[in-house]
Amino acid sequence: MGRLTGKITIVTGGGTGIGRAIAYRFYREGATVAICGRRRNVLETAKEEILAGGDGNEDRTVYLDTVDVSQSEEVGRFVTTVARAFGGVDILVNNAGIMRFSPLVEMEEDLWSDLLEVNTLGPWRMMKAVYPHMKARGGGAVVNLSSIAGHKSLPNVAGYCSAKAALTMMSQVAALEWAGDGIRVNVIAPGLVEDTELADPIFGKDGVPAFYEKLRSLHPLGRSGTTDDVADLALFLVTEQSSWITGAMIPLDGGRHLATNRPPV
Numbered sequence: 001m002g003r004l005t006g007k008i009t010i011v012t013g014g015g016t017g018i019g020r021a022i023a024y025r026f027y028r029e030g031a032t033v034a035i036c037g038r039r040r041n042v043l044e045t046a047k048e049e050i051l052a053g054g055d056g057n058e059d060r061t062v063y064l065d066t067v068d069v070s071q072s073e074e075v076g077r078f079v080t081t082v083a084r085a086f087g088g089v090d091i092l093v094n095n096a097g098i099m100r101f102s103p104l105v106e107m108e109e110d111l112w113s114d115l116l117e118v119n120t121l122g123p124w125r126m127m128k129a130v131y132p133h134m135k136a137r138g139g140g141a142v143v144n145l146s147s148i149a150g151h152k153s154l155p156n157v158a159g160y161c162s163a164k165a166a167l168t169m170m171s172q173v174a175a176l177e178w179a180g181d182g183i184r185v186n187v188i189a190p191g192l193v194e195d196t197e198l199a200d201p202i203f204g205k206d207g208v209p210a211f212y213e214k215l216r217s218l219h220p221l222g223r224s225g226t227t228d229d230v231a232d233l234a235l236f237l238v239t240e241q242s243s244w245i246t247g248a249m250i251p252l253d254g255g256r257h258l259a260t261n262r263p264p265v
């Protein structure tokens with residue numbers, strides 16, 4: 001029996017990168033998994049991979065649909081459909097996110113809105129939609145994907161840093177408001193995690209390896225993260241083993257949050 005047998009889980013942005021790894025892990029642990037994102041073909045490919053990771057004796061499924069988390073109606077429809085089809089919602093991982101860079105003085109208003117809409121308000125919309133379902137089941141667990149950028153300032157990253165910082169604070173407020181309902185809310189703040197699409201819009205696929213190369217050495221443990229590193233922590237945060245943890249913001253970054261980017265003198 002898996003650690004998530006019988007649990008109904010939602011993973012946003014579950015078609016690629018970290019979200020796909022989390023959905024894959026949760027499914028292997030016995031959960032019913034619902035993934036969403038904006039590109040159906042990407043979600044369908046991910047679904048095939050997730051199903052292939054099962055034990056061949058499944059009594060559960062992988063549900064997918066296209067959802068733009070910046071659209072309240074799409075979020076509401078998705079959560080209602082999942083809850084009706086499977087009988088509720090136990091676990092939510094707010095993983096969908098976008099990253100863009102710009103010096104502050106060159107930032108356009110649209111860039112600020114996009115970063116806040118997807119990275120901060122998207123998770124809020126999902127949390128608002130799942131809350132009654134978790135409450136009805138007597139509890140639940142929410143994991144929100146922030147970033148080292150949400151607690152360490154980085155030049156030219158104001159919009160993403162601010163959106164992720166706001167996500168962390170919103171999560172901690174929710175942890176307090178929902179503790180009495182048995183709903184735990186925790187935050188993972190990764191450093192560099194490779195093999196995802198996050199940096200593609202900034203550097204282009206060909207430019208990403210050089211970006212990774214520059215960042216790897218900033219992590220004191222000597223390597224960047226893998227999507228499995230994040231799936232391991234997400235799994236812990238949604239199981240009984242973490243039942244006394246709520247409102248935590250856990251840096252998952254090989255110690256990068258302890259280091260300075262600059263020499264000591």
Ligand SMILES: NC(=O)c1ccc[n+]([C@@H]2O[C@H](COP(=O)([O-])OP(=O)(O)OC[C@H]3O[C@@H](n4cnc5c(N)ncnc54)[C@H](OP(=O)(O)O)[C@@H]3O)[C@@H](O)[C@H]2O)c1
Nearest residue numbers: 013017018037038039068069096097147192193196197198
């Ligand atoms: N990789 C890292 O180094 C790193 C470090 C710290 C934090 N994080 C955080 O980890 C999370 C996952 O990122 P990743 O690295 O795995 O990148 P990724 O591969 O680009 O995954 C992001 C996912 O979010 C989905 N998405 C984007 N905008 C959306 C929207 N408006 N509505 C619904 N889905 C949307 C994307 O799918 P569609 O494009 O099909 O919608 C994609 O599947 C993000 O929140 C990111 O900020 C990543």
